[in-house]
Amino acid sequence: MYKYDDYVKSADYIKTKIGDFKPDILMILGSGLGFLGNLVESPVYIDYKDIPNFKVSTVPDHIGRLVFGKLSGCNVMVMQGRLHCYEGYDATDVAFPVRVAKLLGVHSMLITNASGGINFDYNVGDFMIISDHIRLFDIHPVRGENISEFGDRFFDMTYTYNEEYREIAKCKGKELHLPIREGVYFYATGPQFETPAEIRAMRIMGADAVGMSTVPEVITARHCGIKILGISLITNLAAGMAKKEVTAQEVNEEAEKAENGFAKLVLSVLPEMKG
Numbered sequence: 264m265y266k267y268d269d270y271v272k273s274a275d276y277i278k279t280k281i282g283d284f285k286p287d288i289l290m291i292l293g294s295g296l297g298f299l300g301n302l303v304e305s306p307v308y309i310d311y312k313d314i315p316n317f318k319v320s321t322v323p324d325h326i327g328r329l330v331f332g333k334l335s336g337c338n339v340m341v342m343q344g345r346l347h348c349y350e351g352y353d354a355t356d357v358a359f360p361v362r363v364a365k366l367l368g369v370h371s372m373l374i375t376n377a378s379g380g381i382n383f384d385y386n387v388g389d390f391m392i393i394s395d396h397i398r399l400f401d402i403h404p405v406r407g408e409n410i411s412e413f414g415d416r417f418f419d420m421t422y423t424y425n426e427e428y429r430e431i432a433k434c435k436g437k438e439l440h441l442p443i444r445e446g447v448y449f450y451a452t453g454p455q456f457e458t459p460a461e462i463r464a465m466r467i468m469g470a471d472a473v474g475m476s477t478v479p480e481v482i483t484a485r486h487c488g489i490k491i492l493g494i495s496l497i498t499n500l501a502a503g504m505a506k507k508e509v510t511a512q513e514v515n516e517e518a519e520k521a522e523n524g525f526a527k528l529v530l531s532v533l534p535e536m537k538g
C-alpha cells in the first residue's frame with residue numbers, strides 16, 4: 264500500500280525535471296497511439312525507471328516514459344506505456360501515475376484503449392466514447408487506508424465520464440467523419456480473451472465493449488476529482504460473435520489501421536479540454 268508521501272516523492276522528482284511547467288491534461292494512450300507522445304513540442308522525457316515508486320511495464324512495444332510538453336496547444340503529461348493488472352501489478356500500481364499527475368496540477372485525463380465490440384451494431388474500426396463502465400471482479404485501486412488528500416473514502420461514480428467532454432468528442436468525431444459510438448465499457452482483467460458465455464453475460468448486463476485496461480486509472484482519477492474522457496477503439500468483435508478466434512494479432516493490426524483517425528480525434532478534442 265502506498266502512503267501520500269510516496270506520491271509526493273514521485274511528483275517532487277518530476278518537478279526537478281520539468282521546472283515550472285504545469286501539465287493540465289494527463290494522456291494515457293492505448294495500443295497504437297503511443298506515437299502521439301512523439302508529437303509533443305518542447306518535450307521533456309522521463310523514464311519510468313528513474314522515477315521513485317514508478318513501476319515499469321513488461322509489455323513489449325510499451326515504451327515506459329512520461330513526456331511533458333505542448334500538444335494541440337495544451338500542456339500535457341503523456342504516459343508512453345501503461346501498466347496492466349494482467350502483468351502482475353495490482354490496480355493501485357497501475358493507477359499510481361494518476362495521483363502523481365494530480366499532485367502536478369493535472370485537472371483532466373484523456374484515456375484510450377483497444378476493446379472488443381459486444382454490441383451487435385458495432386463494427387471493427389468504430390470509436391466508442393465511454394459513457395460508463397462495469398467492473399466486477401478485481402481488487403480495488405483505492406483500497407486500503409483512505410488517503411484523504413486525494414478524496415473521500417466513499418465517492419460517487421455517477422458523473423465519472425464527463426458529459427461535456429463526451430459531447431465534444433462526439434462532435435469532433437462527426438466533423439472528422441469517423442464512426443463514433445457511445446457506450447459502456449466492461450473491464451475484464453485478462454490476459455486471456457473472454458469466453459463466448461462471458462460475452463453474452465456482459466451484453467445482458469449492459470456492456471457495449473470489453474477490454475483489459477482503463478478502469479483502475481479512471482476510478483483513481485475520479486476519486487481525486489480529475490475530469491475524464493475515455494475512448495475505446497473497437498479492434499475486434501468479442502468472443503463468439505464472429506466465427507473465429509480472437510487474437511492479439513487482429514487487435515494490433517486493427518489498432519494500427521485506425522491510428523490516423525484516432526490521432527486526429529484525440530488532437531482535435533484536446534484543446535477543448537484545456538480548461
Ligand code: HPA
Pocket residue numbers: 377378379380451456457473474475498499500501502509514
Ligand atoms: N477482449 C478484451 N480485451 C480486448 C479485446 C477483447 O475482445 N479486444 C481488445 N482488447
